[in-house]
Amino acid sequence: MDLTLATPVPVVRPPLDDADRRLLSALQGGLPFSARPYARLGERAGLGEDEVLVRLARLQEIGVIRRFGVVVRHHEVGYGANAMVVWDAPDEQVTELGHCLAGFDFITLCYRRPRRLPQWRYNLYCMIHGKSREEVLAHLEWMVSHCGLSTLSHEVLFSRRRFKQRGAHYFKDEMATEKIHGRT
Amino acid sequence: MDVLDRQIINELQGGFPLCEHPFAEVAERLGTSEDELIRRIDALLTDGTLSRFGPMYHAERLGGALTLAAMQVPEADFERVAVLVNAYPEVAHNYAREHALNMWFVLATESPGRIDAVIAAIEHDTGLKVYNMPKLEEFFVGLRFEA
Numbered sequence: 001m002d003l004t005l006a007t008p009v010p011v012v013r014p015p016l017d018d019a020d021r022r023l024l025s026a027l028q029g030g031l032p033f034s035a036r037p038y039a040r041l042g043e044r045a046g047l048g049e050d051e052v053l054v055r056l057a058r059l060q061e062i063g064v065i066r067r068f069g070v071v072v073r074h075h076e077v078g079y080g081a082n083a084m085v086v087w088d089a090p091d092e093q094v095t096e097l098g099h100c101l102a103g104f105d106f107i108t109l110c111y112r113r114p115r116r117l118p119q120w121r122y123n124l125y126c127m128i129h130g131k132s133r134e135e136v137l138a139h140l141e142w143m144v145s146h147c148g149l150s151t152l153s154h155e156v157l158f159s160r161r162r163f164k165q166r167g168a169h170y171f172k173d174e175m176a177t178e179k180i181h182g183r184t
Numbered sequence: 185m186d187v188l189d190r191q192i193i194n195e196l197q198g199g200f201p202l203c204e205h206p207f208a209e210v211a212e213r214l215g216t217s218e219d220e221l222i223r224r225i226d227a228l229l230t231d232g233t234l235s236r237f238g239p240m241y242h243a244e245r246l247g248g249a250l251t252l253a254a255m256q257v258p259e260a261d262f263e264r265v266a267v268l269v270n271a272y273p274e275v276a277h278n279y280a281r282e283h284a285l286n287m288w289f290v291l292a293t294e295s296p297g298r299i300d301a302v303i304a305a306i307e308h309d310t311g312l313k314v315y316n317m318p319k320l321e322e323f324f325v326g327l328r329f330e331a
Contacts, residue, residue, distance in 0.1 A: 030238035064245045068200040071236035102323035112321035163278040
């Protein structure tokens with residue numbers, strides 16, 4: 001049993017002040033479409049443009065913001081097939097195997113998660129995207145041979161349907177409902 | 185989607201500049217105008233090619249929490265259960281997958297304690313067990329789609 005592993009690793013939480021929180025809240029719906037988006041964001045958060053830029057750079061540096069940019073709906077750009085592949089990896093090898101899987105460019109996510117015995121024995125997850133199921137399975141086969149995974153039990157869970165893809169929201173207040181992509 | 189749309193998507197997956205005129209800077213790199221770039225991004229969001237334009241936050245470092253959860257839903261009941269589950273604003277993604285555990289969704293909450301509360305509420309609403317599969321270790325990958 002891996003009950004000892006069932007507690008997620010503690011994460012260091014960097015200190016955020018009120019201005020950081022106002023800024024992150026104003027930004028969570030997306031970046032405004034304006035020639036000077038950071039100035040507009042500042043208006044909402046009560047900060048000047050310069051200060052917004054400095055704070056965002058810091059928030060990115062300390063990893064509160066993972067990255068800036070666009071999130072693509074993979075289906076819409078031609079990656080119609082995606083499979084979550086789950087592995088039953090020995091606890092003492094799972095980290096090494098995770099790094100091996102994560103090294104492939106067709107892998108978009110890779111995590112260790114707890115087993116839920118007896119119903120669920122898998123502890124290593126990765127997501128493979130491809131233009132077709134055949135492509136996904138070919139990627140998988142290549143991975144199995146490259147990382148030496150042929151002896152590990154695994155299952156391939158293709159997605160049948162996407163019901164929801166709205167992204168995460170961490171700030172409940174004002175901005176979640178405001179349409180902020182209106183142009184100025 | 186034309187060539188410029190694809191260039192925009194590929195360019196912006198790599199990040200967005202922090203400067204006074206970021207759209208102008210990206211537009212120049214792509215050989216287009218600031219107005220055209222903004223119009224294109226707006227259109228790609230509207231037609232659903234892009235789900236988001238902005239930052240990706242690190243849930244835990246913000247004090248929030250994320251988890252993956254799974255349910256075994258009887259086929260005949262699938263639609264009804266999907267409606268109940270998706271009604272929670274904490275459900276960020278939900279996929280039907282081919283397995284006995286056939287519904288997989290991501291929960292994103294403002295605080296770690298809220299995860300258990302939402303799971304308990306979903307179990308109560310649906311009468312089904314929710315398997316919570318929180319991340320124990322993350323292996324870094326560069327998330328990127330060549331459009």
